[in-house]
Amino acid sequence: MPVPTDGNMPDQMHDMSTGESASGGFFVDSVVRMSGNKLVILSLLVLALLIVSAIFAPWLAPYDPTEQVLADSLQGPGRKHLLGTDEMGRDILSRIIYGARISLSVGFVSQLIACSIGVLLGSLAGYYGGLADTVVSRAIEIFAAFPELLFAIGIMFVLGPGVINVFIALGLLSWTQYARLVRGQVMQLREMEYTQACIVCGGSNARIIVRHLLPNCMSTIIVLVTLGIPGAILTEASLSYIGLGVQPPTASWGQMISTAQQYISFYPYYSITPGVAIIITVLAFNIFGDGLRDALDPRLRD
Amino acid sequence: MASYILKRLSQTFIVLLGISLVTFILMNVVPGDPVLLMLEKRATPEAVERIRREMGLDKPKTTQYLNFVAGAARLDLGRSYFTKEPVMTALSRRFGVTLRLASSAYAIAMVVGISLGVASALQRGRVFDSLIRGGAVLGISAPVFWVAIILQMVFGLRLGLFPISGIRSPNSFVLPAIALGLRYVASISRVTRTSMLEVIGQDYIRTARAKGLAERVVILKHALKNALIPIITLAGTELGNLLAGSMLTEWVFSIPGIGKLMVDSILMRDLPMLQGTVLYVAVVFVVSNLVVDISYAFIDPRIRYARGD
């Protein structure tokens, strides 16, 4: 990139390095700053609600999400089925609650995988420079050369459908963002006096990276994870929609929309609910992530 | 300037080679024998062996890869397993359709996105600004295919305004273009707003006002041109995403473009066709990024001259 967009890094680094000694205080400060924003608090509540209902799905869902009662199929919302039933007579509300399990776990696990790969490669490239940096940088470029969805489709095509494979595909998909940012930060931090002091004092490389450099990247990483989850959820929905993601009978929002599409002319209601579930979840993550970014690391703002 | 472009071109070349390698690897680790996939179950072992030789699949993987690259360089991407049509022919036949869809969606995204972003920045902190920002987050959070279905339901089925599938009339492109463009309207307007706000605070904007220029001129001539760089960066990346996103939109609206070709070949496990479409989208993506990088130089004289000529 010819545009030095991160030209203002050094002074940012300055106040980040002061964050290290009192990282507790730094995070507490950020949370306090964030709590001023009502929308962020609301999104946090929504997320908590979603996570709780995903965890306790078996107790919260009124029906078994795979239980078919064909006589009750394609019923609109009513007292018996709050959100109606699908073409197999399964309770849509229950399927949505179980679907939250898929979406949330895909979001969290894929970002965990992406984050581990990205932080490892990024910090190695940033710390050692030279050949390591060249290899990682080229890899980032090549990976980033594929549009996300296309890449996910390619991997899913090779691995075959299934939740575990979705985790892996989406993890492999988004490690480049982590690698790119961690590489940049580590590269800068490496030149800071306190890092140089550690090197002079004979601290081992691994120790310097893990104890001194990575803690300074924490807020960046946390923000990236929070903003990476909604993207992963959307990609999973797309994959499941075209039949490459989670397979029936497991309930997943994207795949529900795919089935519901056959009925849009006389039962449009069926298509709407899973879509709304996706929007609410993704929206909550996006708003919370934006708030977190503004509080922790405004530099990441696009 | 020339040396900068040359450097970017050589980088692009390396990335393209990498892409071909990744594509090749992906296609070669797919479980199942492509020849068996292609032929009926009842094919004799001799027939299988003959086809394998014809397709060069008996050669070592490195030779196969070199053949693939050499073929790709000559725009020969093999033939479909099923229709036997050359992949390149299928791609070029469908390219026009995807181009129409993508360019209309892109036009919507740029025009609407930039206008909303500028308006939002100028109205900073007012109700209009909050509405635009809220709408933008909503737009980013909605799955493209779902928006497409909702548009079909409302404007196609309920109101009967536009066709919901096929490409029989120019009207057929309206809903798909909106469905596809909406998400990018959201992301472009967000970046435009941020970038405009940053520029509006600069000294040279105050100078422009001190000259007595009308606010319209200050914004459109002095501010927007400076704010364009982050917008173009995003526009370049989003072009690739838009092409990939068009896959789902084409699928929902049954539009016979490259995206639908790709989904079809996935479902039919038509490897050469899939390989071709993947390669095609990746190349378009890389080339659009290259164009973006070079276009910076034309917008920002500092880059034009800094890169030395």
Added chain:
Amino acid sequence: MSGAPSGVLLDVRDLKTSFVMRRGAVRAVDGVSLSVERGETLGIVGESGCGKSVTALSVMRLVAEPCRVEGEILYGGADLLKLSMTEMRKIRGNKIAMIFQEPMTSLNPVLTVGTQISEVLRLHEGLGRREAMERTVGMLASVHIPMPDKRAREYPHQMSGGMRQRVMIAMALCCRPDVLICDEPTTALDVTIQAQIISLIEELKSLTGSAVIMITHDLGVISEISDRIAVMYAGRIVEEGTKMELLTDPLHPYTVGLLNAVPRIDRDLAELRVIPGMVPNPALMPEGCGFRPRCGHADRVCLRMPELLPPDGRRGQHRVRCWKRRAEPSGDGSA
């Protein structure tokens, strides 16, 4: 236009500018009155944060929102504060022009220098593209930029700071404004360039007959160019007079302090005095005289705000805002 009879061109009366913050308004300029005549140079001097730049921006109505500007700014028989934005724009850059402190950032990086100057001419004088460009090249020549026709096609980043400030001056003067406001025009420049810029402003002023308001913290610049001087402190004018009056007979303890803080070649460095303390935060103004916390002479009288008045029993234009205005500041041996 030059050689016109003297008369007040711009008359600022009781200007009050406040920034509206989340917790109430902060007053940056608090009752400033000043005027300039044709061909006159008024110097406004003060430390950063004293409100001198905000005064200038208020005259141009360029103070960043959200703000509140009160008082009267009389020009050409009208109160600028009451004009519509459209009418105000006809004055900006045309009748009243301004030069800013930062030549490095005050020019638009993506437009050529020629475009930026000629657009003023096209706007206010209705010139066509070619005519405007010809006049622009002429203006660049008159601010002593070599090869003006080539330079006009260049971008700001291709020029040095001094060169850019010349461009700013050309831009400000191309419509021969009645009033030129210079906000710290030399602060960001090298000392040798500073002198060139100052003499350029002088030269062009005598050519166009503009009145100049020169805002600076640099007493050297002020004493070189001004006919009259106003000293600002904490949003108010604390002393005002002709250059001679002010430099030879400073009355306000702050003015005295400022003069003592100027390093002079003919004096020992040991005699250089620093005014103790800091400029007060506009949100936390002390009661009464703003300079009271830093003043060696302050007593209970100073808890009330003094008026800007002529010193006792004296004529001339000299005015000072101090209860102790007749007191000879102690320890000021050589002044």
